[in-house]
Amino acid sequence: MIIRGKVIKYGDDINTDVIFPGRYLAITEAEEMAKHAMEDLDPDFLKKVKERNILVAGKNFGCGSSREQAAICLKYAGVKAIVARSFARIFFRNAINQGIPIVESPKAIEFINDGDEIEIDLERGEIKNLSTGKTFSFKPLPAFIRDIINAGGLVESMKKRLSKS
Amino acid sequence: MGKTIAEKILARASNREDIEAGDIVEAEVDLAMSHDNAALVSKVFGEIGAEKVWDPSKIVIILDHRVPANTIKSAEGHKTIRQFVKEQGIENFHDIGEGICHQVLPEKGYVKPGMLIVGTDSHTTTHGAFGAFSTGIGATEMACVWATGKLWLKVPETIKIVINGKLKEMVMAKDVILHIIGEIGSDGANYKAIEFYGEVVDEISVASRMSISNQAMEAGAKVAIVPFDKKTEEFLKNRVKGKMEPVYADEDASYEDVLEFEVSDLEPQVACPHKVDNVKNIREVTGIPIDQAVLGSCTNGRLEDLAIAARILEGKKIQDRVRMIVIPASREVYIEAIRKGYIETFLKAGATIINPGCGPCLGAHQGVLASGERAISSTNRNFKGRMGSPDSEVYLASPATVAASALKGEIADPREVLK
Incomplete structure (x- = not known):
């Protein structure tokens, strides 16, 4: 899978409560969740994400709650991929299960600026910064995880698995 | 191996x-x-x-x-x-x-x-x-x-x-x-x-x-x-x-x-806004005024947590400007706290008791914070907006520190209050 887009960049420790505040947890429709994405972090996020749909962040992205709404709201707001120095473990799993391409790369944060256009090759483990011409590599996710992402998330991959058995 | x-x-x-x-x-x-x-x-x-x-x-x-x-x-x-x-x-x-x-x-x-x-x-x-x-x-x-x-x-x-x-x-x-x-x-x-x-x-x-x-x-x-x-x-x-x-x-x-x-010399600790790892010794934060004190949650709403708070509040009144919310972690804890007289102590001290559950911890209901308000809480997260308005603040501390702070109307060292 190859993803190309412009970048919105954030810092370290972006937590689930600012990605999706607890006051909206009773919402069950994904489109409705998307309206509150990043509400407590960046009031302009929904405007920005129309033009730029790859997030780049520092360490421990998605720390805090197990709320899958944090991944769901980003997906339905239009985020196509997330690149971070590191992810908190439950968010990491939730993002994969929602089919969001996710890249752990300690170098990316240094070489990508807010607004840059980048291209990510998930299979090869390579990010090209089209704005600066720099290219750098990352360790690709294991094949079975890439399969979940390629299927569009765990629901789709599980559907296939259950219908076969 | x-x-x-x-x-x-x-x-x-x-x-x-x-x-x-x-x-x-x-x-x-x-x-x-x-x-x-x-x-x-x-x-x-x-x-x-x-x-x-x-x-x-x-x-x-x-x-x-x-x-x-x-x-x-x-x-x-x-x-x-x-x-x-x-x-x-x-x-x-x-x-x-x-x-x-x-x-x-x-x-x-x-x-x-x-x-x-x-x-x-x-x-x-x-x-x-x-x-x-x-x-x-x-x-x-x-x-x-x-x-x-x-x-x-x-x-x-x-x-x-x-x-x-x-x-x-x-x-x-x-x-x-x-x-x-x-x-x-x-x-x-x-x-x-x-x-x-x-x-x-x-x-x-x-x-x-x-x-x-x-x-x-x-x-x-x-x-x-x-x-x-x-x-x-x-x-x-x-x-x-x-x-x-x-x-x-x-x-x-x-x-x-x-x-x-080695924790023999450890003082009461407080995690300051808006990160749980922003931890300070109590003496660095005493005196900061609070609007709300929350005692409860899956972290600290058990009988021993209520016991230590009741010991601090016994026969005393919390500050008028402070809303103290107490949430026993379960029905079992609640019943035992009633038996031991802790609930009466809290009520007489001016606290509000709410039913066992998560309460205001995640900012959904039962005591959310308005903009500009500050809480001290025995819960587990102090992220921006966690307990209500994104313009509020949460300080995390032990049940003893929460009770002492409710009593003083500001972040307080429980060892000082008991003197």
Whole structure:
């Protein structure tokens, strides 16, 4: 899978409560969740994400709650991929299960600026910064995880698995 | 080579002889817990085309996040869950009023040492206090666990944390774990298992160990295990059915790191806005005015937490400008607190008691903060907007510090108040 887009960049420790505040947890429709994405972090996020749909962040992205709404709201707001120095473990799993391409790369944060256009090759483990011409590599996710992402998330991959058995 | 507790439990759960940190296994889950978000899980369960849950006796649902329902939306969610458990024959369902899932799960005897437990709540790490491998997962994964009973897991590296010394009066397990998080950082144990040892761990109660295993999640821990001992056995023996099969680490187990903490001189600790690892000694923050004091949550709403607060508030009045909210962690804790007179003490002191549940911890209801307001709280997160307005502030501290601060109307050292 190859993803190309412009970048919105954030810092370290972006937590689930600012990605999706607890006051909206009773919402069950994904489109409705998307309206509150990043509400407590960046009031302009929904405007920005129309033009730029790859997030780049520092360490421990998605720390805090197990709320899958944090991944769901980003997906339905239009985020196509997330690149971070590191992810908190439950968010990491939730993002994969929602089919969001996710890249752990300690170098990316240094070489990508807010607004840059980048291209990510998930299979090869390579990010090209089209704005600066720099290219750098990352360790690709294991094949079975890439399969979940390629299927569009765990629901789709599980559907296939259950219908076969 | 020797094995850690996490490696041994995951080897057993995945029917593998020899596994080590870094391996990916497909494990069979012993217990799957959800709370109000079971509404979302059941929706996904339908979407994947599943019809019957794999084993209704291994699924537990406890409503605690928005109880009693605060909005029509929450009420609809609860209704969906009640229908689902009926259709699926899930008997382990605890409706509103029983308490917080992480308190009720061990109280009702669901938790045993050596188990693989998953829950749709990050603080599922709490049950590590009973020697279980217990961790949080998302709603979609839980729907798949409900359907198949299985989950892929990466076998985590383990950090051994040894806590030695003797805690001073009014210094609690909460202060110890906040101090540790302050030292190792909010991702200091990300993806890792922790095993806790040392004089302090041996000495403290099961309730205190639950505080530590619960709050350890805020350093990113996947599981936070206190090895099973006589105290754990004493707590569980009249609650659980069947044999307990504790799992211990081998003498020569391989740890990624060994961290030692000597806490004999530790003062009360406070995690300042808006990060749990922004931890300071109490004397650096005393005098900061507060609007609300919250005593409760899955971290610190147990009987010993209410006891120490009642000792501080006995015969006294909290400041008029402070709203103190007390939330017993469960029905069992609530009844015992009434018997012991703590609830009367809180009411006479001017506090408001609310029903067992998560209360205002996650900013959904029952005491959310307005803009510009500041709370001191025995809960586990102080993220921006966590307890209400994004322009409010939450300071995390022990139940003793929360009670002392309510009394003074500002962040206060519980040792000073008792003098």
